[in-house]
Amino acid sequence: MFQGRDIACDRGERRIFSNLDFRIMQGQALVLRGPNGCGKTTLLRTAATLLKVARGKLTWDGTDISEDPEEHRARLHFVGHLDAVKGALSVRENIAIWAKVRGSTEDRIEAAMAAFEILHLMDTPAQYLSAGQHRRTALARLVASPAALWLLDEPTVSLDADGTACLQRAIAAHRADGGMVMAATHIELGLDDVEFLQLKPQ
Amino acid sequence: MKSFRAIIARDLLLAVRQGGATFLALVFFLLTVTLFPLGIGPEPAVLARVAPGVLWVAALLAAMLSLDRLFQADFEDGSLEQLTLSGLPVGFIVLAKIITHWLTTGLPLLLAAPVLAVLLNMNDEGFAALLLTMLIGTPALSLIGAIGAALTLTVRRGGVLLSLLVLPLYIPVLIFGVSAIDAAVHGLNAKPHILLLAALTMAAIPLCPWAAAAAVKLSLE
Numbered sequence: 001m002f003q004g005r006d007i008a009c010d011r012g013e014r015r016i017f018s019n020l021d022f023r024i025m026q027g028q029a030l031v032l033r034g035p036n037g038c039g040k041t042t043l044l045r046t047a048a049t050l051l052k053v054a055r056g057k058l059t060w061d062g063t064d065i066s067e068d069p070e071e072h073r074a075r076l077h078f079v080g081h082l083d084a085v086k087g088a089l090s091v092r093e094n095i096a097i098w099a100k101v102r103g104s105t106e107d108r109i110e111a112a113m114a115a116f117e118i119l120h121l122m123d124t125p126a127q128y129l130s131a132g133q134h135r136r137t138a139l140a141r142l143v144a145s146p147a148a149l150w151l152l153d154e155p156t157v158s159l160d161a162d163g164t165a166c167l168q169r170a171i172a173a174h175r176a177d178g179g180m181v182m183a184a185t186h187i188e189l190g191l192d193d194v195e196f197l198q199l200k201p202q
Numbered sequence: 203m204k205s206f207r208a209i210i211a212r213d214l215l216l217a218v219r220q221g222g223a224t225f226l227a228l229v230f231f232l233l234t235v236t237l238f239p240l241g242i243g244p245e246p247a248v249l250a251r252v253a254p255g256v257l258w259v260a261a262l263l264a265a266m267l268s269l270d271r272l273f274q275a276d277f278e279d280g281s282l283e284q285l286t287l288s289g290l291p292v293g294f295i296v297l298a299k300i301i302t303h304w305l306t307t308g309l310p311l312l313l314a315a316p317v318l319a320v321l322l323n324m325n326d327e328g329f330a331a332l333l334l335t336m337l338i339g340t341p342a343l344s345l346i347g348a349i350g351a352a353l354t355l356t357v358r359r360g361g362v363l364l365s366l367l368v369l370p371l372y373i374p375v376l377i378f379g380v381s382a383i384d385a386a387v388h389g390l391n392a393k394p395h396i397l398l399l400a401a402l403t404m405a406a407i408p409l410c411p412w413a414a415a416a417a418v419k420l421s422l423e
Contacts, residue, residue, distance in 0.1 A: 070290070088216060098288075101285070
């Protein structure tokens with residue numbers, strides 16, 4: 001269980017949000033809602049330990065994540081605004097790199113490319129990919145190595161309908177395995193049984 | 203440990219793919235050193251006198267020139283963020299990148315230095331000291347440089363700032379590197395200088411990745 005209690009976050013000197021509570025159980029998905037600048041990205045980056053909380057506590061099964069941030073990082077996947085895809089490497093190499101860094105296995109790399117329907121692009125250097133294919137390569141990281149918590153910041157940007165469907169299936173499979181998802185999105189992800197967290201601008 | 207090796211393998215693969223850009227530092231080193239005989243004249247005695255200093259200063263500048271590659275590209279495309287989220291302590295990630303930086307910059311400089319020493323008519327006695335000081339000193343250049351590179355990550359066109367930050371910190375390496383070779387050339391004992399240089403590098407190994415990691419974490423906030 002991933003829980004946040006009475007969270008407040010600052011960017012610069014400005015308080016982005018405060019008194020925020022959320023809870024994600026195994027197999028659950030939490031979708032963040034709210035206008036631009038209300039702190040969706042800030043909350044996701046905080047959940048990924050890239051930012052510090054100004055007040056409150058984030059806990060995993062009751063343990064404060066700041067006690068062992070490395071352990072928390074190892075159990076999460078974060079897909080942000082940047083794709084972390086290297087143009088000089090092929091699609092396969094790009095995915096394999098992150099799988100290896102996270103100690104995953106070879107067969108999961110194939111499975112990840114299949115999940116996002118980019119198997120045919122396997123040997124294409126990433127610099128020749130379209131924006132949507134670029135995004136799919138970034139999202140394939142999610143499947144290429146196991147992690148309990150997926151933090152997705154506008155994951156459908158530049159994806160077409162097929163790509164969004166791939167992502168939906170990947171999320172469904174992840175949740176069926178007991179995985180958790182926390183996503184910020186403006187469009188309907190088409191997920192069943194999700195909780196919403198409405199953020200208000202301060 | 204597996205992740206650590208995977209990061210080094212990744213950075214080496216990227217360095218090979220980007221070929222030209224990687225060995226720019228080496229080409230810069232070769233060019234700068236060859237400028238000296240043209241600039242100060244071909245007098246063998248004069249060249250032999252300035253050889254240790256010229257080689258070390260050129261190596262310093264070449265290493266500095268390649269520092270912006272250390273984190274910048276990964277920072278801009280989000281890879282650095284992903285690396286820090288890999289579950290490995292950030293200090294180790296920084297260390298892995300420093301090792302790759304040395305393998306692609308320091309090591310080529312080390313291998314090219316004896317050839318250039320011949321060009322500068324350096325005494326035979328100086329060669330062993332040159333190789334040894336380069337072997338011990340160039341890792342310190344990558345280590346110290348990593349702090350500067352990490353601190354200037356969020357600065358637009360931080361190149362000049364980076365050199366202003368890093369060059370003063372390189373001075374001790376330069377002093378001990380050159381004095382060791384000078385001592386060897388003049389038949390004196392080079393050991394104290396080499397030991398001091400080694401002490402510098404040994405101190406830099408734990409301290410620099412730690413400091414650079416703190417700067418990397420700040421830049422991602």
